[in-house]
Amino acid sequence: MKKDIKKVLDKVSSGNASPEEETMARLWLHQLHQNDEAALSEAELNEVSDEMWASLEKNRKQSSPRTGKLWPYISAAASLVLVAGMALYFYKYQSSAPVKAPQQYSNDVPAGSNKAYLTLTNGKKILLSTAANGMLAEEGGIKITKTADGQLVYTIADEGKKTTGKYNRIETPIGGQYELQLPDGTRVWLNAASSLKYPASFYGLSQRSVELIGEAYFEVAKDKTKPFVVKSKGQEVEVLGTHFDVNAYPDEQSIKTTLIEGSVKLNGQLTLKPGEQSVLRDGKFNVKEVNAVDAADWKNGEFVFTNESLTSILKKAARWYGVDIVYTNDLIIVPTFSGSVSRSENISSVLNMLEETSNVRFSIAGKQIRVTTK
Structure with missing residues (x-):
């Protein structure tokens, strides 16, 4: 948790924090005095908080707000005050605060790996994780x-x-991922429990069209004469050459498209800019600014959570670790979570991160994760 706070504070200090991270930092500041193990004094908390809010209020009056950003104009002075206050917490208390021992599970579940099935036009199916290196087919x-x-x-x-x-x-099955390069040079990373249908050759086609179920990250090779189109249920993403992520799992209530660089057009009506994410729900688009790199965390070998719900996190874990999630009681007052864990770690690393900052507890029985709240 401290590593995650420090990471966000570094971004706030350098002016590279997202609106969500700025909000997160503010909430951390106000919650510190409630931590019995390491608390700022009331005087210290009030001094830092008053200076930060005075700076924020002054800056807000001098600037016109932008839609969709909760803290759009945090000033450099306020950032430094915030970092100073949090630094006081770190250096004053981190050496003396007791460290909670991670939960020890009687069994654990290993991470997923590179595995996928390739189905050729003649119906032949090849398990790529066991196939020998070299030419598979022509x-x-x-x-x-x-x-x-x-x-x-x-x-x-x-x-x-x-x-x-x-x-x-x-x-890719549950617990699998894979990378491929299409005939036009486009690179695709396929997340767990996903599939991609695509032409074996784009020759003679007016557009490079593929069909996605699940999640994939695309680095599209540029070709101004032949658009690249990603089709998923209820959505078409059209690009000429760019980097973006599409999350279109059937068991999710929305389709999320996040743009890393370039531009994309959605359903012929909406154009995204880098750092924007569209959420398609019930036929309607909503666009918000996000840390676009976090949307591709899985492709870079990490789980990155920013104010994410427990159910969303565990759904991702279920796909990657191949487990079933069982909730043994109602989840009452369960917070959202922020943090990061390597996807190469066993599932216990994810569960420990969640337990450290909430009243949620887990037990592992075979491939079943049981979730309870205290």
Whole structure:
């Protein structure tokens, strides 16, 4: 938890914090005096808080607010005051505060890994995690190869044999992920429990169209003459060449599209800018500013949570660790969570992070995670 606070404070100090992180830092400041193990005195808390709020209020009156940002104009002075107050907490108390021992589980669940199934146009199914490195197949003048680092690569093998109408499908199971490179050079990272259907060759097609179920991160090769389109239930994302993430799991209530760089057009009506995320729910789009890098945390080997609900976090854990989540009682007054954990760690690392900052408790029985609240 302290590492997460320090990380956010560094971003606030440098002026790179998102609105959510600025809000989080403010809440931490006001909650410190409620911590019996390490509390700021009332005088220290009030001094830091008053200076910060005075600076915020002055700056807010001098600036016109932007829609969608809770703390859009936090000043450098307020940031420094905030960091100073929090630093006082760290250096005054971190050496003396008792460290809570992590929960020890009688059994644990290992992380997922690179595994997927490739279905060719002739119906042949290949388990990529056990297939030998090298060429797997050749279809329509396209050579399909598995590289030494476990990536699936499509390359043009014979210009004269290019054909259209042939599709491949790659599917990751629960507890699996995979990376592939399409014939046009586009790179795709597929998250757990996801599938992507795509042409074995884009030759002769007016657009590069793929169909997604689940979540994928795209780095689209630029081609101004042939748009790249990602289709998922209720949404089409059209780009010419850019980096973005689409989360379109069937068991989620919305589809989230997050833009890292470039621009994308959604359903022909909405254009995103870098750092924006669209949420499509019940046929309506809502756009907000986010830390776009966090949306691709899974692709970079991390779980990153920013004010995220317990149910959302555990749903992600269930897909990656291949477990069932069982809630043994009603979740009453369960907070949101912020933090990060490596996806290569066992599930106990995720559960310990959640237990440290809430009244939620877990037990592991085989592939079942039982959730209770005190």
